[in-house]
Each structure stands twice: as structure tokens, then as C-alpha cells.
Amino acid sequence: MLSIRNEYKLINNKNSKSPSSDYIGFLIPLHPYKQKRIQRNSLLFSKTPENNKLNTEENKQKLHILLVEDNELNQKFAIAVLKRLGYTFELAENGAIGLQKFTEGKFDLILMDIQMPEMNGIEATLAIREYEKKNGIKKPIPIIAVTAFAMEHDKRNCLEAGMNEFLTKPYKPQEMEAKIEKVMK
Ligand code: MN
Numbered sequence: 001m002l003s004i005r006n007e008y009k010l011i012n013n014k015n016s017k018s019p020s021s022d023y024i025g026f027l028i029p030l031h032p033y034k035q036k037r038i039q040r041n042s043l044l045f046s047k048t049p050e051n052n053k054l055n056t057e058e059n060k061q062k063l064h065i066l067l068v069e070d071n072e073l074n075q076k077f078a079i080a081v082l083k084r085l086g087y088t089f090e091l092a093e094n095g096a097i098g099l100q101k102f103t104e105g106k107f108d109l110i111l112m113d114i115q116m117p118e119m120n121g122i123e124a125t126l127a128i129r130e131y132e133k134k135n136g137i138k139k140p141i142p143i144i145a146v147t148a149f150a151m152e153h154d155k156r157n158c159l160e161a162g163m164n165e166f167l168t169k170p171y172k173p174q175e176m177e178a179k180i181e182k183v184m185k
């Protein structure tokens with residue numbers, strides 16, 4: 001019922017709490033954009049545990065994420081987190097593959113490791129920003145550095161290379177989610 005209410009605006013019969021046998025009304029599909037807004041708003045104000053669970057379909061933007069990470073354990077952990085958070089993703093095993101996949105233009109966001117063979121995360125980010133400039137891409141893709149480096153200057157290097165946020169390993173799923181939501185605002 002909740003999802004039906006989210007997808008349709010109930011008109012008529014305003015005094016009745018639910019459609020009943022004497023219900024004479026009809027449902028109008030809302031514009032998809034409005035549907036999204038309503039879903040997001042209703043969740044913002046919802047305190048029920050059911051709606052605060054991770055991986056609920058309706059509170060997720062449908063993001064397609066490029067995960068650039070060379071370490072197998074880190075890949076496994078990140079993939080588990082992304083699945084739990086309900087995002088779709090593709091894996092690139094180093095910066096060079098990440099850059100190549102980025103140019104396919106199908107991603108909303110990049111999670112970027114720093115230390116990688118072939119091309120590291122800083123180099124890949126510089127190349128991505130360069131590519132965006134050359135190709136007149138007006139909306140740069142958000143890039144979140146995901147790294148065990150926690151020093152201030154490491155963070156500064158990432159931001160100077162053109163990354164938008166910084167997530168320190170190890171991280172909790174909620175921390176990943178918060179960073180993603182922050183850069184997607
Ligand atoms: Mn690495």
C-alpha cells in the first residue's frame with residue numbers, strides 16, 4: 001500500500017483513510033520527477049525503522065557507480081557494501097581501466113582507490129577531469145577517494161586533483177552512504 005501511495009496521488013474521498021467499497025475516485029500517475037520528490041520527502045520525515053533500513057528500494061536514487069580498486073579484499077568489501085546499499089556498479093581493477101570505463105559515460109559516481117598499479121587514483125582523477133574539460137562536459141562526475149591514507153596532506157592531494165570527497169578505509173556502510181549522498185546533492 002505504501003508503494004502505491006508513493007506512486008499515485010489519491011484524489012477524491014479525502015475524508016476516508018483508505019479506499020473502501022464505496023470509494024469513487026481515481027488514481028493519477030504523477031510525473032516521475034514528482035514521484036521521486038514525494039518518496040524522498042516522505043522518507044526524510046519518516047522515523048519508522050522499516051523505512052530507515054538500508055537497501056529499501058524506494059529511498060535509493062538509482063545510481064550506477066564505478067568502483068576503481070585494485071585490492072581483492074577491498075573490492076569484496078566495497079561490493080558487499082554497494083549491494084547492501086542498493087546501488088548498481090562496475091569494477092575497474094586500476095586507474096587506467098577506470099579511466100577507460102569512465103569515458104563510456106554511463107556512470108553517476110566514481111569511488112576511487114589511490115594506490116593502484118598502471119595508473120593510481122590521483123593520476124586517473126587528473127585524466128578524468130582533463131577529459132571532461134576537453135570534451136566540454138559541463139557536469140563533472142563526482143569522485144570519492146576511498147583510501148587508507150588518513151593524513152591531511154593526502155586528503156588535500158586528492159581534493160587538489162579534482163576529487164570531491166574523501167572516505168577513509170576501513171569504513172562502515174553508513175559512512176559510504178553518507179558520502180555518496182553528500183556528493184550527489
Ligand atoms: Mn590499492
